[in-house]
Amino acid sequence: MSWLDRVFCEDALDGLARIPDGQIDLLIADPPYGLGKDYGNDSDKLDTEAYLAWTEQWITAAIPKLKTNGSLYIFLTWRYSPEIFVMLKRRMTMLNEIIWDRRVPSMGGSTRKYSSVHDTIGFFARAKDYYFDLDAIRIPYDAETKKARSRSIFVGAKWLEMGYNPKDVWSVSRLHREHKERADHPTQKPLEIVERMIKASCPPGGVVLDPFMGSGTTAVAARRCGRQFVGFELNPAYCALIEQRVADLDSTSTQTSNEQVTG
Numbered sequence: 001m002s003w004l005d006r007v008f009c010e011d012a013l014d015g016l017a018r019i020p021d022g023q024i025d026l027l028i029a030d031p032p033y034g035l036g037k038d039y040g041n042d043s044d045k046l047d048t049e050a051y052l053a054w055t056e057q058w059i060t061a062a063i064p065k066l067k068t069n070g071s072l073y074i075f076l077t078w079r080y081s082p083e084i085f086v087m088l089k090r091r092m093t094m095l096n097e098i099i100w101d102r103r104v105p106s107m108g109g110s111t112r113k114y115s116s117v118h119d120t121i122g123f124f125a126r127a128k129d130y131y132f133d134l135d136a137i138r139i140p141y142d143a144e145t146k147k148a149r150s151r152s153i154f155v156g157a158k159w160l161e162m163g164y165n166p167k168d169v170w171s172v173s174r175l176h177r178e179h180k181e182r183a184d185h186p187t188q189k190p191l192e193i194v195e196r197m198i199k200a201s202c203p204p205g206g207v208v209l210d211p212f213m214g215s216g217t218t219a220v221a222a223r224r225c226g227r228q229f230v231g232f233e234l235n236p237a238y239c240a241l242i243e244q245r246v247a248d249l250d251s252t253s254t255q256t257s258n259e260q261v262t263g
């Protein structure tokens with residue numbers, strides 16, 4: 001299909017209209033949060049009423065693109081997650097509210113309320129038989145825990161060897177300026193988070209849709225995980241960045257496989 005493995009530099013609403021219904025395994029949406037961030041456009045500067053009306057519009061356009069066993073993750077903050085979760089709950093089943101603890105260091109912060117250091121991620125499915133591969137995202141037990149379970153009744157215990165299932169609080173550092181993964185985008189998400197979503201909720205070879213690609217984290221994560229992607233981004237500078245990130249990844253993997261062949 002001509003729209004696969006591509007990020008189109010256009011408004012998500014225009015792009016979504018061209019994606020046939022029922023083709024997408026996983027939707028990862030990281031929309032403007034309605035907080036006034038500068039993405040080189042006015043997309044994050046809508047007032048509350050306009051922001052929620054626009055959100056309802058793209059959600060209505062995006063959900064039919066999912067397969068019946070497809071699912072959706074949406075990054076939000078506490079500010080609008082209550083309203084947007086209600087919108088989504090009218091159309092899908094809510095499975096989790098995941099708290100992304102951004103590991104913000106203690107350096108002052110709000111003085112008349114508590115400092116906000118997390119993003120709220122909603123996880124929703126279209127139907128009961130949604131795809132979910134728990135084994136792909138298990139977290140290995142550390143050596144200490146394994147040692148503590150060294151009594152004979154635990155030896156060879158499948159769960160101990162397989163690791164545990166991630167909980168709904170994900171503690172992953174935000175990307176600092178110096179971080180090697182960091183690209184020139186104000187709200188770039190860590191690959192670790194997006195790759196966990198993809199491994200759990202999109203079958204190998206399946207298709208991930210991200211209507212608001214930003215720096216292209218979903219495209220890079222999908223490719224690294226052996227999945228296909230499609231998405232949209234308004235800002236041409238970010239579109240160029242996405243192309244560069246995907247090309248860099250492809251050249252690294254070509255280099256690695258050449259080294260393997262010649263090595």
Ligand SMILES: C[S@@+](CC[C@H](N)C(=O)[O-])C[C@H]1O[C@@H](n2cnc3c(N)ncnc32)[C@H](O)[C@@H]1O
Binds near residue numbers: 010030218238
């Ligand atoms: C929160 S950021 C996404 C960040 C991304 N997840 C990453 O890791 O880099 C939201 C992005 O949506 C883009 N955007 C805003 N409105 C849009 C629209 N109507 N269609 C397509 N992209 C849009 C913005 O330019 C911004 O780059």
